[in-house]
Every structure is written in C-alpha cells, then in structure tokens.
Amino acid sequence: xxRTRVVQALRSTAPVDDIQIMGWVRTKRDSKQxxxxxxxxxxxxxxxxxxVDSDVPSYSELEGINTGASVRLRGKLVESxxxxxxxxxxxxxxxxxxxxxxEGYPLQKKRHSDEFLRTIAQLRPRTNKYGALYRxxxxxxxxxxxxxxxxxxxxxxxxxxxxxxxxxxxxxFQVTSLDxxxxxxxxxxxxxxxxxxxxxxxxxxxxxxxxxxxACSLGNVYTFGPTFxxxxxxxxxxxxxxxxxxxxxxxxxxxxxxxLAEAFLQYLVxxxxxxxxxxxxxxxxxxxxxxxxxxxxxxxNAFVRLPYREAVEILQKARPKQAFEYEPTFxxxxxxxxxxxxxxxxxxxxxVVYDYPKSIKPFYMRVNxxxxxxxxxxxxxxxxxxxxGGSQREERLEVLEGRIADMGLPREEYEWYLDLxxxxxxxxxxxxxxxxxxxxxxxxVGNIRDAVPFPRTPGHLHF
Amino acid sequence: xxRTRVVQALRSTAPVDDIQIMGWVRTKRDSKQxxxxxxxxxxxxxxxxxxVDSDVPSYSELEGINTGASVRLRGKLVESxxxxxxxxxxxxxxxxxxxxxxEGYPLQKKRHSDEFLRTIAQLRPRTNKYGALYRxxxxxxxxxxxxxxxxxxxxxxxxxxxxxxxxxxxxxFQVTSLDxxxxxxxxxxxxxxxxxxxxxxxxxxxxxxxxxxxACSLGNVYTFGPTFxxxxxxxxxxxxxxxxxxxxxxxxxxxxxxxLAEAFLQYLVxxxxxxxxxxxxxxxxxxxxxxxxxxxxxxxNAFVRLPYREAVEILQKARPKQAFEYEPTFxxxxxxxxxxxxxxxxxxxxxVVYDYPKSIKPFYMRVNxxxxxxxxxxxxxxxxxxxxGGSQREERLEVLEGRIADMGLPREEYEWYLDLxxxxxxxxxxxxxxxxxxxxxxxxVGNIRDAVPFPRTPGHLHF
Numbered sequence: 001x002x003r004t005r006v007v008q009a010l011r012s013t014a015p016v017d018d019i020q021i022m023g024w025v026r027t028k029r030d031s032k033q034x035x036x037x038x039x040x041x042x043x044x045x046x047x048x049x050x051x052v053d054s055d056v057p058s059y060s061e062l063e064g065i066n067t068g069a070s071v072r073l074r075g076k077l078v079e080s081x082x083x084x085x086x087x088x089x090x091x092x093x094x095x096x097x098x099x100x101x102x103e104g105y106p107l108q109k110k111r112h113s114d115e116f117l118r119t120i121a122q123l124r125p126r127t128n129k130y131g132a133l134y135r136x137x138x139x140x141x142x143x144x145x146x147x148x149x150x151x152x153x154x155x156x157x158x159x160x161x162x163x164x165x166x167x168x169x170x171x172x173f174q175v176t177s178l179d180x181x182x183x184x185x186x187x188x189x190x191x192x193x194x195x196x197x198x199x200x201x202x203x204x205x206x207x208x209x210x211x212x213x214x215a216c217s218l219g220n221v222y223t224f225g226p227t228f229x230x231x232x233x234x235x236x237x238x239x240x241x242x243x244x245x246x247x248x249x250x251x252x253x254x255x256x257x258x259x260l261a262e263a264f265l266q267y268l269v270x271x272x273x274x275x276x277x278x279x280x281x282x283x284x285x286x287x288x289x290x291x292x293x294x295x296x297x298x299x300x301n302a303f304v305r306l307p308y309r310e311a312v313e314i315l316q317k318a319r320p321k322q323a324f325e326y327e328p329t330f331x332x333x334x335x336x337x338x339x340x341x342x343x344x345x346x347x348x349x350x351x352v353v354y355d356y357p358k359s360i361k362p363f364y365m366r367v368n369x370x371x372x373x374x375x376x377x378x379x380x381x382x383x384x385x386x387x388x389g390g391s392q393r394e395e396r397l398e399v400l401e402g403r404i405a406d407m408g409l410p411r412e413e414y415e416w417y418l419d420l421x422x423x424x425x426x427x428x429x430x431x432x433x434x435x436x437x438x439x440x441x442x443x444x445v446g447n448i449r450d451a452v453p454f455p456r457t458p459g460h461l462h463f
Numbered sequence: 464x465x466r467t468r469v470v471q472a473l474r475s476t477a478p479v480d481d482i483q484i485m486g487w488v489r490t491k492r493d494s495k496q497x498x499x500x501x502x503x504x505x506x507x508x509x510x511x512x513x514x515v516d517s518d519v520p521s522y523s524e525l526e527g528i529n530t531g532a533s534v535r536l537r538g539k540l541v542e543s544x545x546x547x548x549x550x551x552x553x554x555x556x557x558x559x560x561x562x563x564x565x566e567g568y569p570l571q572k573k574r575h576s577d578e579f580l581r582t583i584a585q586l587r588p589r590t591n592k593y594g595a596l597y598r599x600x601x602x603x604x605x606x607x608x609x610x611x612x613x614x615x616x617x618x619x620x621x622x623x624x625x626x627x628x629x630x631x632x633x634x635x636f637q638v639t640s641l642d643x644x645x646x647x648x649x650x651x652x653x654x655x656x657x658x659x660x661x662x663x664x665x666x667x668x669x670x671x672x673x674x675x676x677x678a679c680s681l682g683n684v685y686t687f688g689p690t691f692x693x694x695x696x697x698x699x700x701x702x703x704x705x706x707x708x709x710x711x712x713x714x715x716x717x718x719x720x721x722x723l724a725e726a727f728l729q730y731l732v733x734x735x736x737x738x739x740x741x742x743x744x745x746x747x748x749x750x751x752x753x754x755x756x757x758x759x760x761x762x763x764n765a766f767v768r769l770p771y772r773e774a775v776e777i778l779q780k781a782r783p784k785q786a787f788e789y790e791p792t793f794x795x796x797x798x799x800x801x802x803x804x805x806x807x808x809x810x811x812x813x814x815v816v817y818d819y820p821k822s823i824k825p826f827y828m829r830v831n832x833x834x835x836x837x838x839x840x841x842x843x844x845x846x847x848x849x850x851x852g853g854s855q856r857e858e859r860l861e862v863l864e865g866r867i868a869d870m871g872l873p874r875e876e877y878e879w880y881l882d883l884x885x886x887x888x889x890x891x892x893x894x895x896x897x898x899x900x901x902x903x904x905x906x907x908v909g910n911i912r913d914a915v916p917f918p919r920t921p922g923h924l925h926f
Contacts, residue, residue, distance in 0.1 A: 003714055005615060005682065022714040024887045042681035042713070043615060070887040072714075098858070098888030105886045122879040123886065125680035134681060138617035145608050152468060152506060154601035159917045160623070160689045161636075161666075161704055163924040173624075173659070175636050175666065177693040180643060180653045190643045196636070196693055196703065197924035203624075203638065210917055210926065217487075217588035218505035218597060219468065226623045226688065230640040230659055240659065241624055250505070251466055251485040251535075395561070416585040416926055423568045423586065424487045424533040425561030454622045454673055461626040461660035463673065463879055 001074070007043035009077055012087055016077035021048060021089060022097070024126065025069045027109060028062075035062050039071065042125075045132050045278050049080060049088040058094050067108060068100030068126075114450055121454055121463050129286070132279035134453060136272060137439055143271040144224060144245055144435075147264060153220040153247060158207030160226065163199055164413050172202040173230045173240075203228035206432060207246050209364070209417055212393060215248035215428050216420045222247040224435070232458050236447040239436065241456040248430035254366075254375040254392040257429035258352050261379050261388050262303045264433075265350070269299045272442055280443070288444025294383055295442070303350040306342070308334075308373065311353045314346055331357050334378075336385050343380040351380045363403040365391040366427075377431070384441045390431020397421040464537070470506035472540055475550055479540040484511060484552060485560070487589065488532045490572060491525075498525050502534065505588075508595050508741050512543060512551040521557050530571060531563030531589075577913055584917055584926050592749070595742035597916060599735060600902055606734040607687060607708055607898075610727060616683040616710060621670030623689065626662055627876050635665040636693045636703075666691035669895060670709050672827070672880055675856060678711035678891050679883045685710040687898070695921050699910040702899065704919040711893035717829075717838040717855040720892035721815050724842050724851050725766045727896075728813070732762045735905055743906070751907025757846055758905070766813040769805070771797075771836065774816045777809055794820050797841075799848050806843040814843045826866040828854040829890075840894070847904045853894020860884040 001020045009019060023041030030036075033054055038047035050073060052059060065071060073094045080088035102108070106120055107127060117124040124130045145155065161175050177196035178184065184191040192200040207223040214221045223246045231238060247264075249256060272280060273295065284291045306314075308330075315328035315338050322345070326335045334342075334353065343351045354377040355368060365374035375392035394400040400421055404411055436451040449455040454463045464483045472482060486504030493499075496517055501510035513536060515525060528534060536557045543551035565571070569583055570590060580587040587593040608618065624638050640659035641647065647654040655663040670686040677684045686709045694701060710727075712719060735743060736758065747754045769777075771793075778791035778801050785808070789798045797805075797816065806814045817840035818831060828837035838855035857863045863884055867874055899914040912918040917926045 007615070022889070068887045070889045097890075098884070098886075100886040120879075120882075122676045122882050123680075125677055131680060134619065134677065135617055138619065138684075141618045142608060142612055145605060149605050152470070154598055155604045156597065156601065156916060157689070157706060159704065159919060159926070161691070161919050161924065173638050173640055174643060175638055176643065177636055177695075178643075180637060180639065180641075180646065181651075183643065188644075196695070196921060197919070198922040199924055201924055213585045213926075214588055214597065214916060217586075217594060221601075226620070228624070232640075232659070241622065243620060416583075419583075419585050421561070423561075423563040424531045426485070426533045427560075453619060453677060456622060456624050456660070458659060459661040461624065461662055461664055463622070463676070 005043040006039065006041045006046070006048045009048055009089070010044065010046055010085075010087055012077055015079065018074060018092075019077045019089065020072065020074045021050070022072045023048075023070070025065055025067055025071055027067060028065060035059075037065070037071070039073070040131075042131060044135075045128060045282060046085070049082065049085055050075070050091050050094075051088060052091040052094055056091055056094065061094050061096050064096045064099050065094075066100055066102045066105070068105040070097040071095065072097055114447065118449055118455075125453065128282060130450070132282045133439075133443060133445065133450065136276045136279050136443060137451070139276050140268065140272060140435070140439055140442065141224070143268050143275075146271075147267045148222045148247065151220070153222050154214070154218045156211060156214045156218075156221045156223055157225060158204070158210035158223050160204050161197070161201050162204045163197065163201055164209075171229050171231045172205060173228050175201040175203060205229060206244065208248065208430065208432065211246055211248040211430065212417070212420060212428065215250045215430070216424075216426060219251075220247070220249045234458055236449070237437070237440075239448045239452060239455050239457055242448070242452070243435035245433045245435060246430060248428060250426050250428045252392075252429045253427050254354060254377060254429055257390050257392060257431055258303075258305060258354065258377055258379075261352070261377070261390060261431055261433075262350075265379065265381075265388070265438075266299050268438060269295050269442065273299075283443040283445070290383075291444045294444075297349055297382060301349040303352050303379065304347045305352045305354065307355045308353050308357065309355065311338075311342060315341065318346070331359060333360050339378075339380045339385040340382075343385070344382045348382065350382070353378050353380065361391070363407050363409060364393050364400070366394045367399055367403070375429075381441065384437065387437055387441060388431050388433045390429065392427065392429040395421055395425045395427050397425065468506040469502065469504045469509070469511045472511055472552070473507065473509055473548070473550055475540055478542065481537065481555075482540045482552065483535065483537050484513070485535045486511075486533070488528055488530055488534055490530060491528060498522075500528070500534070502536070503594075505594060507598075508591060508745060509548070512545070512548055513538070513554050513557075514551060515554045515557055519554055519557065524557050524559050527559045527562050528557075529563055529565045529568070531568040533560040534558065535560055577910065581912055581918075588916065591745060593913070595745045596902075596906060596908065596913065598742050599739045599906060600914070602739050603731065603735060603898070603902055603905065604687070606731050606738075609734075610730045611685045611710065614683070616685050617677070617681045619674060619677045619681075619684045619686055620688060621667070621673035621686050623667050624660070624664050625667045626660065626664060627672075634692050634694045635668060636691050638664040638666060668692060669707065671711065671893065671895065674709055674711040674893065675880070675883060675891065678713045678893070679887075679889060682714075683710070683712045697921055699912070700900070700903075702911045702915060702918050702920055705911070705915070706898035708896045708898060709893060711891060713889050713891045715855075715892045716890055717817060717840060717892055720853050720855060720894055721766075721768060721817065721840055721842075724815070724840070724853065724894055724896075725813075728842065728844075728850070728901075729762050731901060732758050732905065736762075746906040746908070753846075754907045757907075760812055760845060764812040766815050766842065767810045768815045768817065770818045771816050771820070772818065774801075774805060778804065781809070794822060796823050802841075802843045802848040803845075806848070807845045811845065813845070816841050816843065824854070826870050826872060827856050827863070829857045830862055830866070838892075844904065847900065850900055850904060851894050851896045853892065855890065855892040858884055858888045858890050860888065
C-alpha cells in the first residue's frame with residue numbers, strides 16, 4: 001500500500017477510509033482506552049495525531065514505541081474533534097519499525113539549546129526548528145532557480161578547484177594530491193609540477209571571473225555553488241564553506257545590477273512568505289519577534305540608492321550624537337556599525353550604497369569618470385547589514401590592464417580574462433549573494449552554524 | 464530603451480516598429496546597397512538577421528564591425544522575405560560596442576576542432592555547439608530541481624570539505640591551510656592538529672552519508688553539488704571535478720529506488736526534448752545521428768530489471784559467439800563491455816542490474832537475505848553504459864556494525880552515522896547520478912572536457 005505523507009494527509013479535503021502513514025513519533029500519551037501518538041515524517045512542521053484504541057490487534061506494539069521511534073500505521077483519516085488539528089488518524093494497525101531507547105535518545109520533549117544541538121547534527125533536523133529551517137533552505141534554493149529561469153538567465157557551474165586567486169583576496173584553501181609528509185621538492189620548495197594539476201591549486205572564493213566568460217557568450221547567467229574562505233575567524237556570521245549566488249549580465253550597467261538585486265531580494269522574501277508560511281511562523285514566534293516587520297520592510301519598500309560619498313557625509317553629520325567606534329572617512333570601507341546606522345536608523349529601510357573609492361575595491365570593477373571611484377554597490381538591510389555586493393565590470397581593455405599592473409597582479413594569469421575585452425567586449429555587471437546570509441535574514445537565525453546542516457568552521461569538521 | 468533578447472524577437476507574433484538588439488556579430492556580408500549582419504546574443508541558437516541600408520546615418524560604423532564584434536542596433540522588426548527566418552531587423556541605427564580584430568579573433572567562420580576549442584574555453588561558448596550545450600546544461604539542472612520539487616523532495620547541501628572517506632574509496636584530494644613548504648610536524652608527520660580544521664581534510668566524493676541524515680528527518684531529499692576524484696585517469700569520461708545528483712528516500716526499498724531512477728531519467732529526456740528542441744537538434748544533426756533513437760529508447764521503454772546473477776548467466780551464455788576481454792564471473796564487477804552487451808545487444812533498452820555480490824560493494828549497502836548479495840542497483844543505458852548507481856542502505860544497527868568491522872573501517876568515524884540506526888531507524892534508499900554523464904548522454908557529446916565549461920583533469924587547471 002502507498003504511503004501518504006503527513007503534509008498530504010493534513011491537506012486532505014475529505015476523510016479517507018484507509019491510509020498508511022510512516023514517520024517518527026514525537027510524543028506518546030496514554031489514556032485508559034487509547035494511546036495518542038504525534039507522528040512527524042519531515043514533510044511539514046505539523047505532526048499528525050494518531051489514536052490507537054486498545055482494541056486494535058497490534059496494540060501491544062506500542063510497548064516498544066517511544067519518542068523518536070519510527071512507525072508504520074494504517075487507519076482512517078477522520079475529522080478531529082480535538083483542537084489544533086483538522087484531521088487525525090484512527091489507527092487500525094500499528095507497527096514499530098525502529099525503536100529509540102528512551103535512555104539514550106537525546107531529543108526528548110524538552111527544548112535544547114542551539115549549542116547542544118550543534119553537537120548532534122545527525123539528529124537536530126528532527127526537531128521542529130531545524131526541520132523548518134532546512135525546509136525553508138530548500139525552498140529558498142528553488143526560489144533562486146525560479147527567479148533566474150523566469151528571467152532567461154542560464155544556470156552555469158563555475159570551477160570549485162582553481163589555480164587563480166580571483167579577487168587577490170588571499171585566505172584560500174590549498175588542494176593537493178601530493179603526500180604532504182614527503183612531497184617532492186624542487187629548489188627547496190614543494191614541487192607542484194608533480195601535483196595533480198601540475199601546479200598549485202586552491203578552492204574558489206568566487207565564480208565571478210568564470211561567470212563573466214559565460215555572460216559574454218550566453219548573455220545572462222548565474223552561478224549557485226559552494227565557495228570557501230580559509231579565514232580563521234570565529235564569528236556567528238562566517239563559515240569556511242558556504243553557498244553563493246552570483247548572477248552576471250551582459251549589456252548591463254550598475255543601475256541594471258541594482259535593479260536586479262532589489263527585484264531578487266523582494267522576490268525571495270515574497271516567495272518564502274507564500275510557500276513556507278507555516279515553517280516561517282515558527283521563527284516569527286520563537287526566534288525573532290520583529291521578523292515580520294523586517295521582511296515587510298524589504299518586500300514593500302523601494303531601496304534607497306545612495307552614493308558612497310553621500311553615505312560618508314550622512315555618517316559624519318550623525319556624529320557626535322551618534323557614537324561610532326570607527327570614524328567615517330572617505331576612502332575607508334564602511335564598518336558594520338556604519339552600515340547598520342544607515343539602514344536601521346537613518347533610512348530605516350534597505351539601502352544600496354554605490355560608487356565606492358577605487359582604492360578599496362578589486363581590480364575588475366569599472367572605474368568611474370571621476371577616476372576616483374568605481375561602479376561598485378553593496379545592498380544593506382536592517383538587522384543584517386551587507387547582504388549583496390556587486391559591480392559593473394571594467395570592460396575597457398587598457399583600463400583593466402592598467403588596474404592589473406597597478407595592483408601588482410600576475411598579468412599572465414589573466415590573459416584569458418582579458419580576451420573578453422579584446423574580442424567584442426561589452427558592458428556587464430553582476431553581484432554575489434551569500435545564500436546562508438539570506439537564510440539567516442529570512443528566519444532571524446543568528447548563527448551560520450545553524451543555517452548549514454553540517455557547518456565547517458575553524459576546528460570543526462565533524463559529520 | 465529596453466533591450467530585446469534575440470530569442471524574444473524571433474518568437475514575436477507581430478512586427479515591431481522600434482526594437483533594440485544587442486549582441487555579437489557572427490557574420491557580415493556586404494552587397495551594393497546593404498550590409499547583412501547575423502547577430503547572436505546567446506539567448507538562443509539562432510541569429511537574428513539584420514539589414515543595414517547604406518542610407519542609415521550610422522552606416523559608417525560598420526567599418527569597424529567584424530565577426531566577433533559586439534553591437535547595439537535599433538530598427539524595425541519585419542517579416543523576412545528570405546528563407547530560413549521568419550523575422551529580420553531593418554536597422555535604423557547601428558553602433559559598435561566592442562571590436563574584434565579579424566587578425567586575432569580565433570572564432571572565424573570555419574569550423575574548429577573540439578581539441579582546439581578546449582584551449583580557448585573563454586571563447587568557445589560563443590560557438591553554436593558550445594552555446595547550445597551550455598544552454599541544455601542549464602535547462603537540465605532546472606529539470607532536476609523541478610522533478611524533485613514536484614515530488615516533495617527537499618534540496619539539501621551536503622559538505623564539500625569532509626574529514627571522512629565516505630565510501631572507503633580513496634583517491635581523494637586533500638585540503639589544507641598549512642604552508643606546505645614548512646608545515647608543523649609532530650612525530651615526523653605533518654601535524655594536522657594545527658591545520659584549519661584541527662585534523663586532515665579532504666574533498667568529498669559523495670554526499671550520501673550526510674544526505675541519509677536529512678532523509679532520516681525530512682523524509683525525501685536530494686543533493687546536487689560538486690564532487691571530486693583525485694584519480695589520475697585520462698579518459699574521455701572522467702574529470703577530477705564533476706556535479707552529482709543524489710536523492711535519498713526514507714521509508715523506501717530497492718524497488719522504490721529503481722522506480723525513482725526510471726521515472727527520473729525518463730523525465731529528464733522528455734523535459735530536454737520539449738524545452739531545448741532547437742539546441743538539441745544541432746546535436747542530432749552534427750554530433751550523433753542516432754541520438755534521437757537513443758533518447759526514444761529511454762523515454763518510451765520500461766527498463767528491464769535483472770538480478771546480477773541472471774546478468775552473469777546471460778553474459779556467460781553469450782560466449783563464445785560474443786567475445787569479451789574479461790570473462791563474466793559471479794563475484795566480479797561487470798565490465799563496461801558487459802554492461803554495453805546487456806543494454807545494447809541483448810535487451811536493446813535500458814537495463815537495471817540489481818542484487819550485486821556483497822564482496823564488491825561498499826559497507827553501507829543493505830545485505831540481502833541470501834547473505835551473499837546486497838540491495839544495490841546500476842542503471843545501464845545504450846551507448847553510455849552505467850549512468851546511475853544506487854542502493855538500499857543497511858538500516859540494521861548490528862549488521863552495519865559488522866560490515867564496518869569486517870571491512871576494517873575506523874568505527875569511531877561512523878558513530879554519528881550509526882545513530883541513524885540507533886534511534887528510529889528506517890529502511891531507506893538512494894542513488895547517485897553524474898550530471899555530466901547525463902548531459903553527454905543527452906547530447907551525444909563524447910568527452911567530459913566539453914560537457915563542463917572549465918574542466919578539471921590531470922594537469923589541467925587553466926581558466
């Protein structure tokens with residue numbers, strides 16, 4: 001007999017004479033004549049209530065059934081007289097599939113701290129909160145693919161293992177197939193010419209340069225894949241491995257880029273509210289009371305668009321009434337405190353800061369006519385700060401060559417990239433959005449270690 | 464003025480008075496009064512034909528416009544009197560965006576070999592073949608997400624960096640943030656306790672074990688992400704980095720797994736035929752004349768389901784008429800020649816071989832009642848061989864512990880995995896499908912170096 005998923009059973013429009021459910025027992029309550037089970041199969045937040053009458057032939061199976069056990073049951077789906085659920089199952093048959101020793105099973109009914117649950121990542125998706133979080137995570141990924149597909153963007157896979165440090169940013173993991181204990185050496189150094197790729201190799205920090213290739217042929221593209229930082233920082237917002245979304249558009253400038261970022265974020269918020277309302281509600285109630293207002297703010301407001309120069313002026317004028325640890329100064333990057341002041345206090349809505357000083361930005365960003373700034377933009381949102389960073393790319397060959405030289409980058413590694421400017425160059429632009437950051441923002445979850453099922457951070461590689 | 468993508472212009476249902484197109488010139492032909500341009504913007508295979516009358520004020524711009532140049536043009540979209548296209552543009556304005564020096568630009572009109580095009584991966588997506596291939600690749604990824612989403616599977620991200628060798632398969636890349644030239648040492652060995660994760664780390668070969676965690680909580684899930692093999696094999700079918708799809712279902716057995724694999728492959732074939740007919744047609748015409756028949760064969764036939772034992776018997780009976788390099792023997796893995804004989808010669812349709820000998824399969828596959836075989840299955844298709852491999856997983860704690868011990872695996876690394884069997888264990892099953900393999904199968908492309916925009920193979924890390 002076919003198994004009915006709990007989400008389907010709960011959405012039923014009519015009673016069902018004979019239904020089969022499989023899932024895990026969340027709670028079990030005994031009364032004189034009946035046993036009540038709450039059964040969850042992960043298909044949705046809600047459990048289905050099951051009533052097992054003591055007359056049921058397999059009633060004795062219940063002895064071995066405790067919280068955490070997996071069960072198979074058959075019965076009638078009927079309207080529930082009780083509060084809190086429309087449907088319940090009157091069991092005609094129940095079977096234990098896999099027991100859960102009540103002495104050992106860590107997920108008993110009481111609430112557990114996030115810190116404790118991180119130590120049992122193999123079990124935490126069985127809790128309400130983490131189940132909901134990973135269902136939202138899944139739907140968010142679908143929403144990303146749908147947004148771009150509807151707009152004619154092609155999904156592309158850019159390399160994970162790379163020979164080049166795209167942003168000149170350092171902090172990259174090395175990849176090798178050499179025996180690290182006794183590697184071959186040449187001139188005293190490890191001889192990577194004998195390594196798998198015949199050279200040293202690293203894990204990517206961004207797929208942008210490769211995505212530019214595909215934008216300059218297919219038109220509009222996006223990546224959605226893992227990226228890596230070997231940054232030894234133990235903060236709630238940094239992981240060594242995280243997923244990034246990077247759209248790249250040909251025949252597009254910075255304004256197009258900002259338009260896309262705004263439409264994208266608003267789409268994601270709206271989509272998750274529509275498709276994950278039950279799961280999202282858990283976070284509104286238990287994790288962040290202001291979540292709804294924060295999401296409204298994104299979905300309903302046009303984003304403020306503010307040149308960096310004006311942003312600095314606003315920040316400078318805010319003092320001394322507003323105390324900052326770091327002085328806002330033209331030519332310096334905005335600090336998190338500055339970003340949050342702009343978006344939370346001054347404008348109280350999402351703010352796109354653009355035209356940043358050339359000196360603090362990577363070589364590939366398009367130099368503006370003032371020669372002092374580049375066509376970069378960051379999207380700042382209340383309660384999170386920066387959530388998207390992007391730019392129009394430098395499409396002029398000579399200017400780009402000059403920037404590579406000025407920054408002392410190894411020109412020969414960029415010849416293929418320069419070809420895009422040599423042959424049919426076009427204005428193009430794109431941005432990067434950290435997937436987990438958006439998930440955290442949508443749910444109010446404060447630690448990236450919880451937004452990822454199996455997080456990778458300094459010293460942590462378990463599971 | 465808004466840019467119209469070529470794919471939209473070509474699908475127009477009526478003439479348009481004023482349209483703006485941007486793209487790259489594929490060919491330019493001059494006649495006395497006119498210049499004809501074929502312009503492509505990557506949005507589809509077809510170019511749009513543009514007629515520039517010598518009266519057009521910006522006609523002189525054409526001097527700098529050659530094959531490969533990027534252009535912006537405005538004009539009227541009118542019905543084309545010529546053959547081969549319904550619509551063409553009568554330009555009223557034309558502007559060069561980026562020139563392409565005819566001396567230097569490698570993609571002149573003549574056809575190039577795949578080998579040559581691999582050396583210019585930054586430009587090859589601008590050719591018809593590679594443009595079509597990467598558009599199909601993008602649509603195939605969308606189809607994968609849709610298939611699972613429609614069936615209530617949750618998309619999950621499993622770790623890329625891992626501390627464990629999931630399959631005990633070896634051939635893994637190491638990941639480190641240590642200085643490989645002078646790493647810290649303890650007892651003569653590299654001291655990975657000082658490495659980023661406090662232990663040695665590797666790139667994943669499969670997300671299965673982690674996906675099992677999420678299946679045993681969310682129900683049905685799938686991964687779609689990069690996996691890695693440090694296998695030094697230079698074949699047309701192996702890359703060091705490739706994308707895998709791995710569904711995992713709770714409350715499912717091997718039959719459910721085979722059913723899913725069959726439905727999945729048929730869905731993908733049908734989807735790509737419906738959504739990429741124009742691009743696919745290029746491969747039917749120029750790459751593989753039998754492609755259509757091969758795809759029909761998958762889409763229209765129920766897959767043969769054949770126990771491994773019977774497969775070996777069929778192979779043994781086929782001899783000596785059918786010569787094999789390797790003798791088909793119970794207890795040995797099927798060779799590619801065996802797989803192809805079964806699917807191409809004997810059955811001439813897709814074949815699922817199942818119940819393989821325990822001795823040649825990994826520890827996590829469920830031991831059958833005969834104690835000799837495990838609930839494993841491989842899907843074989845004509846012209847490719849194995850395209851999917853999967854199994855029902857061993858859900859019985861004692862049996863799994865025994866297998867881990869028998870195979871000499873480090874038990875302590877699997878404690879978290881064993882917890883899934885300790886607490887509410889359930890029958891579950893899943894499979895892995897190489898994304899590039901399916902793309903190659905769908906297009907007839909014979910070399911994985913072409914199916915990936917920027918392939919990673921031994922000695923090759925360029926771009």
